[in-house]
Amino acid sequence: MDAKKLKVVNKPVRKMDAMGLACGEPAFTDDMDFNGLLTGKILWSPHAHARIKKIDVSAALKVPGVKAVLTYKDLPRVPHTTAGQGYPEPSPYDTYTLDNKVRFVGDRVAAVAAETPEAAQEALSKIKVDYEILPAVFDTFEAMKDGAPVIHDEPDSKNIPDASRNIAAKFDFEVKNGEWFKEADFVFEHKWSIPYLQHCAIEPHTTIAYFDNFGRLVLRTSTQVPFHVRRIVAQALKLPVKNIRVVKPRIGGGFGSKQEVLLEDITAALALKTGRPVKIEYTRRETFVSSRTRHPSVVRMKAGVKKDGTITDAEMEITLNTGAYGSHALTVMMCSGSHTIPMYRIKNNIRFIGRSVYTNMPVSGAYRGYGATQGFFAWECLMDMMAEKIGMDPVEFRRMNYIKLGEGSPVFKAMGEGREGVEQVITSSGLFEAIEKGMAEIGWKEKSAKYAKPQTGPVRRGIGVACMMQGSGIPEVDMASATMKMNEDGSFNLLVGAADLGTGSDTILAQIAAEVLGIKADDIIVTSSDTDITPFDVGAYASSTTFISGGAVKKTAEKVRDMIFEVGAKILDVKKEDLRLEGGKVVSAAGASCSLGEVANTSLYYYNQHQITASASHFAHTSPPPFQANFAEVEVDTETGKVKILDYVSCVDCGTAINPQLARGQNDGAVLNGISHTLSEEMEFSSNGTPLNASFRRYKIFSAADTPPVRTFIIPTWEPNGPFGAKSVSEIGINGPLPAVANAVHNATGIWLFEAPFTPEKVLKAIKDGVRKA
Amino acid sequence: MKTNSIIEAKKGFFEIALKVNGERRELSVRNGEFLLDALRRHGWKGVKKGCDTGDCGSCTVILNGKPVLGCLVPAVAAHGGELTTIEGLGSVRSPHPLQEAFVEAGAVQCGFCIPGMILSSKHLLDNNPSPTEAEIRKALDGNLCRCTGYVQQVEAVKNAAKKMKRTSN
Numbered sequence: 020m021d022a023k024k025l026k027v028v029n030k031p032v033r034k035m036d037a038m039g040l041a042c043g044e045p046a047f048t049d050d051m052d053f054n055g056l057l058t059g060k061i062l063w064s065p066h067a068h069a070r071i072k073k074i075d076v077s078a079a080l081k082v083p084g085v086k087a088v089l090t091y092k093d094l095p096r097v098p099h100t101t102a103g104q105g106y107p108e109p110s111p112y113d114t115y116t117l118d119n120k121v122r123f124v125g126d127r128v129a130a131v132a133a134e135t136p137e138a139a140q141e142a143l144s145k146i147k148v149d150y151e152i153l154p155a156v157f158d159t160f161e162a163m164k165d166g167a168p169v170i171h172d173e174p175d176s177k178n179i180p181d182a183s184r185n186i187a188a189k190f191d192f193e194v195k196n197g198e199w200f201k202e203a204d205f206v207f208e209h210k211w212s213i214p215y216l217q218h219c220a221i222e223p224h225t226t227i228a229y230f231d232n233f234g235r236l237v238l239r240t241s242t243q244v245p246f247h248v249r250r251i252v253a254q255a256l257k258l259p260v261k262n263i264r265v266v267k268p269r270i271g272g273g274f275g276s277k278q279e280v281l282l283e284d285i286t287a288a289l290a291l292k293t294g295r296p297v298k299i300e301y302t303r304r305e306t307f308v309s310s311r312t313r314h315p316s317v318v319r320m321k322a323g324v325k326k327d328g329t330i331t332d333a334e335m336e337i338t339l340n341t342g343a344y345g346s347h348a349l350t351v352m353m354c355s356g357s358h359t360i361p362m363y364r365i366k367n368n369i370r371f372i373g374r375s376v377y378t379n380m381p382v383s384g385a386y387r388g389y390g391a392t393q394g395f396f397a398w399e400c401l402m403d404m405m406a407e408k409i410g411m412d413p414v415e416f417r418r419m420n421y422i423k424l425g426e427g428s429p430v431f432k433a434m435g436e437g438r439e440g441v442e443q444v445i446t447s448s449g450l451f452e453a454i455e456k457g458m459a460e461i462g463w464k465e466k467s468a469k470y471a472k473p474q475t476g477p478v479r480r481g482i483g484v485a486c487m488m489q490g491s492g493i494p495e496v497d498m499a500s501a502t503m504k505m506n507e508d509g510s511f512n513l514l515v516g517a518a519d520l521g522t523g524s525d526t527i528l529a530q531i532a533a534e535v536l537g538i539k540a541d542d543i544i545v546t547s548s549d550t551d552i553t554p555f556d557v558g559a560y561a562s563s564t565t566f567i568s569g570g571a572v573k574k575t576a577e578k579v580r581d582m583i584f585e586v587g588a589k590i591l592d593v594k595k596e597d598l599r600l601e602g603g604k605v606v607s608a609a610g611a612s613c614s615l616g617e618v619a620n621t622s623l624y625y626y627n628q629h630q631i632t633a634s635a636s637h638f639a640h641t642s643p644p645p646f647q648a649n650f651a652e653v654e655v656d657t658e659t660g661k662v663k664i665l666d667y668v669s670c671v672d673c674g675t676a677i678n679p680q681l682a683r684g685q686n687d688g689a690v691l692n693g694i695s696h697t698l699s700e701e702m703e704f705s706s707n708g709t710p711l712n713a714s715f716r717r718y719k720i721f722s723a724a725d726t727p728p729v730r731t732f733i734i735p736t737w738e739p740n741g742p743f744g745a746k747s748v749s750e751i752g753i754n755g756p757l758p759a760v761a762n763a764v765h766n767a768t769g770i771w772l773f774e775a776p777f778t779p780e781k782v783l784k785a786i787k788d789g790v791r792k793a
Numbered sequence: 794m795k796t797n798s799i800i801e802a803k804k805g806f807f808e809i810a811l812k813v814n815g816e817r818r819e820l821s822v823r824n825g826e827f828l829l830d831a832l833r834r835h836g837w838k839g840v841k842k843g844c845d846t847g848d849c850g851s852c853t854v855i856l857n858g859k860p861v862l863g864c865l866v867p868a869v870a871a872h873g874g875e876l877t878t879i880e881g882l883g884s885v886r887s888p889h890p891l892q893e894a895f896v897e898a899g900a901v902q903c904g905f906c907i908p909g910m911i912l913s914s915k916h917l918l919d920n921n922p923s924p925t926e927a928e929i930r931k932a933l934d935g936n937l938c939r940c941t942g943y944v945q946q947v948e949a950v951k952n953a954a955k956k957m958k959r960t961s962n
Contacts, residue, residue: 033896040904041892041911043839043879050838219939221843221851222905271905272939303844521903521940680899687942688902715848715937723933723943
């Protein structure tokens, strides 16, 4: 099919919730008032590792206005994971709603609910806790050593591969076709690292728990995964699923941090205890310390190359710091290899060694990029090292080796998310065109020639490239469903479990349905993510919504179309097969037509009375990767170490962009998040694990004035397995800036940067070390 | 606005009088309460709480002609003042050109930072109808956004400026 023939898909349709949001309409979790709402607050551990010997809440309960104080003694002890993943979750069951042990500074100790925030705060200060302070460990390599403190020594946690060595997850994989590095002319081995990074969604995590008029528990919550929230809260609090309703209102960004049951269980527990509605809203400091972070990582990568540009062998060893709990510990680790290693053809041997390690540090979790950010930083820098050594242009070297249409990789089958993957070959790729476009936009040929000549003066310029891929959903794991029903005026309700967290998925799903039905997108009324109303969807993660939920919506609309044809054929007295939908009408081959309103009215009131409605589900056997070429031009002040990005071009092949304007916005935002990671972001801790910069003032994310020129170009392709040719777009862009900028800094100065972020101090040190070596 | 001095109506609560979005209002505010919390409590939910420490700009409102951060201004300081919140700019039925421009440009992703950003933009265009890109970026510098990369928001302000100039000419 040809994207040019599309009428609604591939058009910049207005994002349907945008005007309400721009007008400040009450839309977010906290924008609704509840009578008698109590404020919930959580007491956080001041210690990195301690056992609660005694906890006395009597003084806290006496504070006027306090309605409940909960400790581990008040709740069922159920090992579970907070990771909002498909059941059974591949993350270890190592978390308890409240426990008698704390494992990082910022871990839950107790919770209170009170009439006012002040009373809740005062109650927290009156809880007396007697801690037995335990030795703590903050470094992954220390944590794996003999005699290191054991963070999960409790007997009832499940699916921890080696609790005695603090191993939260491990995975090894090897393809061996001969002696390692035997054919290589050159072998490189280095380590790249990424620190603790925060998602920084501008809306803090918020949950309101209340009871409906049937006494059922309703959770209005800022989540990416409403159905997983329902299941995990039911599990943790031992409630029947049928007694819980989860409602996702508009969400103020998530980026992975809301793919996590962070507040819902404890807020629900407080509501159950008090019988009153309860709200817990994280402060900004709490979102830094006690939500989730990107897994800090050390990636050791070793690869061999022949003089002719053949990559002979590649070995990637990744060690992730999962912090105190193993949320997404296995899957982020596996994706760091499975999304990256297949990028280039490796002739002989491939090895992946992965460990996720517990430490007494904040908990890591899902974060846009999901391991690929860590993996590509190493892989793409290593690609430039190899290209330089064999004297090949880095773009040509990539072009020679990147995975092409029709090609597969043993990694696809060997490494899935927490289990074996699925075999697949590339069924669409616009990487060649993306590279062409990027080279033209950044001026690759002229600039690389120019910067190859010796530069004088303290300020040096350079240019760098990095290519990437990601996935589109988790094959044979992710599932989505949709329901549609037709109204009298020919409009439709579309009910989807998919969770729009600001991404625009409600709009693009409406576009897909409208395309099938030959109507405008605004004839579709979308209701998303209410576990009582909408059908199941795993939620918004793994770059799955367009591909998986979009697939479900397309199937649903096709079923509805068929039902419309049944009625239309009767009205027009023609054969069903001769009908098509166009401009809000059923049109016959001979040109006779009736409106969709007429069809709806006929079905509802006159002929064989029925509601035209359908549901469908979708899962996929493959996860077609989007591809991306990133180019950065930088300026490095060799006297101060400051790196300035002069231009950043990001060309992305996401198949058909269902909504090019929204797709561009997704990529612009992902790239800037990646640039912010590259140049500025890092959570800092004291030697006892206390966070030092848990605020926007001291943890710097880029603002409008800091932002360098970021230019996104959508490279259209057609993915045969996607709805109207679409693949994913949301995550891939975040992975580019670290390697693209590192390669550009190398081009400018000759130094390699191995540790993010590239602060002036680190750059200056690398320059001085380089001079010393020379 | 002419007003009397603030009175403590009942223990811990003060009555302040001010103009909100052109209408005279008397609001009961709690002792020590900041403007952000007072406004949200009284139903102006378009004023967002992103950090409560004066760093993110989501609670930007215009007080006496200047953009201020609701989380840093004591509610009593608004007594006698004139306040504009996002609700005062336009509505879904009748949006302000800036609201229209933000939507048209695709600048609204999650939308949480947008009310503050639109109010900062309004203050800019009120004082500088033809801003340069650098001036726009400077005006938006206090409004953090994690979704968009600011590209489409800067475009939106440029487009709104053009449109508003056309209408005023």
